[in-house]
Amino acid sequence: MPVLQEYVAALTQPMLGGGATRYDEVVGPDGLLRPPWKRLAAVVAGIGAEELQRIDDQIVRFLSDDGVTYSRPGERPTAWRLDPVPLVVDAVSWREVEVGLAQRAELLNAVLVDLYGERTLLRDGVVPAAAVLSHPGFVRVMAYGSRDDPRPLVVSATDLGRDAEGTWRVLGDRAQAPSGLGYALENRKVLSRVLPELYREADLHRVSPYLWAFRSALLQSAHGELPDPRVVVLTPGTHSETAYDQAALATNLGFPLVQGSDLTVRDGWVLLKSLGRLERVDVILRRVDAAWCDPLELRGDSQLGVAGLAEAVRRNRVRVVNGLGAGVLENPALLAYAPAICEHLLGESLRLPTVPTWWCGDPDALAHVLDHLDELSVRALDSVPSPVLDTRPEVLTRRILAAPHLYVAQERLPLSQAPTWSDGRTAGLATPRPVSVRAFTVRYGSSYRTLLGGLGNVLDVAGSNRVVASKDVWVLKSGAGEPDQGLAEVLPVSSGRSLPATVPRVLEDMFWVGRYAERAEDLLRLVLAAHVVVEDYRSRPRTGGGLSLQIVMGLLARIAGRHPQAGDGDHDYDAEFRSLLLDVDRTGSVAQSVEALRDALSGVRDQWSADVWRIFGVVDRARATMAEDPGSHQAAESAGRMLTGVLSLAGVTANMIRDPGWHMISVGRYVERGQQLRHLLTALTERHGLDVDREVLAAVLAAAESSVTHRRRYRDHVRPAGVLDLLLKDPDNPRSLAFSLARAAEHLAAVPASTGSTRPERLLAALVTELEETDVARLVAIGGVDRPHLVTFLDSLGARLDRLAEAVADLHFATGPAPRRFGSLPILEEVP
Template structure:
């Protein structure tokens, strides 16, 4: 039996294991008569006839594609988690969507009018349509921008609405998301992936494509600029790579073609917002920012007037907003609309502001500031009623009903205006695969929430035909989503109802990279090289360990010990067993110096500049992740095989960067790569400073050449045996060997000279010149001379060169990535504020 037919039959069986209260839920696929709903009846036969084995295969492909794209979602203490997409979309027919679309457009228009009144004339408060305590008692109300005259008449550009269907199948608003509505990038990622794993169904279904909507969004952001902006500059402001929706922010910036920035990338000068250029503050900014698509909560946006000490915002931003010289989308203070305390008053507000009946009702809500409603809520609390959810008006979606009734009652009575009671709506359900489906071979009904998006398009608000559905599962914290397919009424209907999107006239823009972005790229080059060199060394050590004479003879053991010593200098020592030690150096991300540790830091660095990178970047991480996962799961460690697969993924990153524009970012990557290579060569050659007999000497030198990927070059260049002087000549001074110190220094010098701020006489450039002169004047034959089984000259040279290279790295950071002093708050931070900032998304990348 097919998955859907089995699901439809199972709903009629009383023995089917359903979630609590499931019998009263509206099912999105199966009607009350047990037949498929119209949206699914019109789908291709392939959808209805999918077998469990086929769905499981599709689910596996989805997981792989999402991993290759680097799609993640932050989940509180659990950190970054893989984004999850259910293989079965939520399908809505044209008639169902048409009714919902009208309600979404009206609601966004209403929120826009309400926002303009709250921060403008405040007529609704004066007339008592909305109690003042609901607005002024909400933390989202930003007093510094409230003013009677001059407030923007159309402040709301982009919004999202979380919706659920009740038992009767009617849509109800659960939450309004207007401050920083996230999810559009995830919705598009879901569509891209599902269209690749179900191409035939996607083509035959006749659904609305999403791509035209992003053109409308892009035009809306450009048109939101102030009147003086001739060629508007738009940026996407992110809290940083540790934000729970960092992937969504970067995806949106990439698809819209706008820079992804963090607070430290912007500066207020002369009453305007500017992009910091590379080399700031020596290099003065010249790219003015006109529109900021904001993903930082309002209170963190300005350390001068909002939250003191915030490093996520821009000092002085609030004043620039007041002057109308920059447009925030969405603006400061719009979080006041994310307020369940407003829901009971929305019908009256709609009649007062729009003169219409509210089309999309909210979930039934009781505001505790009203004495009668307070009594009802307190009665439900005392009765342990499961039919009501108690929430704070600015406590996000937290349900306080699980608290001890006496404690909850005391909290409510202490500040009744800050609480609401909401009816617990039995959300509609849809078939979901997940882990249970894999085990049982059948999909299970699971409640869901639909997030819909709306953007201002000229004089109207246009909802996205589609959206993002999230499965609600109280058993696990994992977030699992569905793509939303809205079928066309007829095949000829234009996608998103847009016959043609009018082009926006623009001149050519020269991308500007901030010091923070250039630094992230510099470190990405270093971490890539660090991971590659360690993996190559592990492969070499593993190959030597597998040869019997390297473990059963004194000379072989000494050679292996010398190479293991290099590994320990790079990653410390943790396990006495060589196999466990090598496995740990590959997969233990909590071990500084390991390949996994370097790859995690590399991922962090690249997340901060995701908008600058090709999607192929994340497919490379998919390869390394799968190799490490296989090695962790293996009982008999296939170290060399797994390391080789990891190396393939790392090397593919070089191919990605080879196709980048030759801007400051690319030069920073290459400078970082060759600086790290120079450091690694010095560390690797440390294995040759001890001499323990001719056989051991040859083995060590051969291992060094192999780890440095120079064995073939050595055989071609030196046709005799392996000698220390020849190896040192090849790996230290050969200008044509890409793995030599000389080659690396020359590349660092060239790439540094191309970075903004380099003049030919800066400290980094002077240090490079000194290193090259020192290497040129060094006699490699003398370095190879041994005294009492050691090479003291070589050891001293390598130690001094390594120290000089580290000083060079510090000098590069100081000159090119400093970015000027951080803004200082006008008052010192309290303990509470310090704790709050520590809990907020951080933009730091631990080096």
């Protein structure tokens, strides 16, 4: 039976926890499909449990390939979860939301102007002063800063939910740094791929015109009549819980993603530290909370912001979207006074009702809250965001009575429900789960425009309102001729160039992308070569092959850390391979290198196409397969698939524009290749007998991807001199040191600030000269049981490559002293 038909049949009396009746988004009270789903019934009727499970699996794979993650504070990033069943809203129902959100954005803008200007809301007693001034979102240093800016609110988000009667209610506002639009775009892209027939049949509003409107709004936000305003997206960095969302938004808008360290303030102007010059910034779309934006005037311990930004804003030399201090609009206490605020500032009745809210600083409200504490959710006002307090009623009562003005209580609404596959897929059923919608509004032209769609959230049924999955929100068109997003055409935008993204931080990230990619590749090749030796000789530890096995595994020990003690005869090589491939916390492991590569790429996500994230989809699936299969063969199988994924990065890199970032990737790759080759050649520093040395040399050639080249050149005569000549001095072997140094010199010379005489170039030239003068015959000369000249050469090579990397960082990455924590300065006692 089709999944939707089963869902309808099971909902004769739609109820969820606590006996509260909920509005169902699919099924009406008469048991029939609601109007938007009737239009889709013919297509949906053919989707059964097996088909929906296949679709859900595809969604997981696509999201993994796109690298979509979300991280809760203090946790590692986890995979983004998208439910395959969209949240469908018809045009008539959404029109009510659209008008209400446009009014609400006007209202929020007016509140922002008033609270940072004349403060009539506080002066006339419409809102108690304590309810506003006790909220950390109110930034005092920006008071009266909105007088010259009648439109400080450019973009906002509003969380909505339907109550038991189906009435849309406002659950909260997001104006500090409204997140979620990037996730909404990803949801739409993925769902349109896995449900193409349903997507076409639905005739819903496409999102792309809204993005152009958003881009136009940002460009028009610049102060003055600028022909080519420069816009950047300010992010707190890759450790932000919504790092993907910020990068996706910057990529879709076509504006560079920058961090606070990429910007500086000079004479009241905000400038980008581009290579060799400073570029003026006119508009900053910030994703950093206001408190962290300026260590001079706000939080002194912040290393995320830009010193002097607040002053630049006050002098109207940069436009910050949304303005510093917009976080006060997220104050839940304002919801308690929303109708009165609307009447006072706009002279209108509030169109979208809010969730019933009581500010405990009001005596009557306090009495109501204490009498109904078990029916309400209590939020604290002295932190951002305002958390829901989950504690015992008696403890909560004591906390509220100690400081009533710091608490707000809200009614627990029985939010509407929708079919969700995420929880019921194991039983082959779509189960009803409460949902909410985050809607987005942007100041476009002379009015606010609402996105026809949004980010749907599936909530935990336990009453915590914790988001457990997302949904794509489909707003259907009222007619075939209706333009997408109601925008027949978009206001003209500048066609000029955007800011170059080659700031020093980007170069540093690109350098490490090259290094980690090469490190992961070389480690995987060595794992594969070692696995062949292990399979051949693990059962013969006392033979020459057993000694070869110890030497090859010793190479892994040198590069990747711990290794069983040689000579005990009971090595658990399978466990060692699993640790190398799966243990993210193990220093030097393949898993750690891959994760470091992922982090480095995340720092410059707006520089890459979506193809790069498929690398990690391939790698993650290979690791998952290995985690489930303990078989010895699986180590080689998974390592091979992981290597295929890592190698594909070279294909993506080949299609990049040849800018300084691209050159720096290659510099990092070739420097790391030299280091990895140096580690690999330590296997040749000692003699172990003819047969053992041949086995080890064969493994070294395999790990260096030079076996075929060596065989063609030297036939089957594997000797140290031939291997060293091929891997050190051959200028035509892409895996040789000579080739790597030559390519590194070419790419380094193409990076701005390279003059031909800089220290990195001098160090590299000296290394090339020394290699040319090195005599392979001298390196292979025996001195006792080892090759002392080879040992000396490899030690020197490692040290010189380290110095080269440090010199590259000093010249090309350094932008001045590290940010200093002003808040950590000692407080001097006053001298009498």
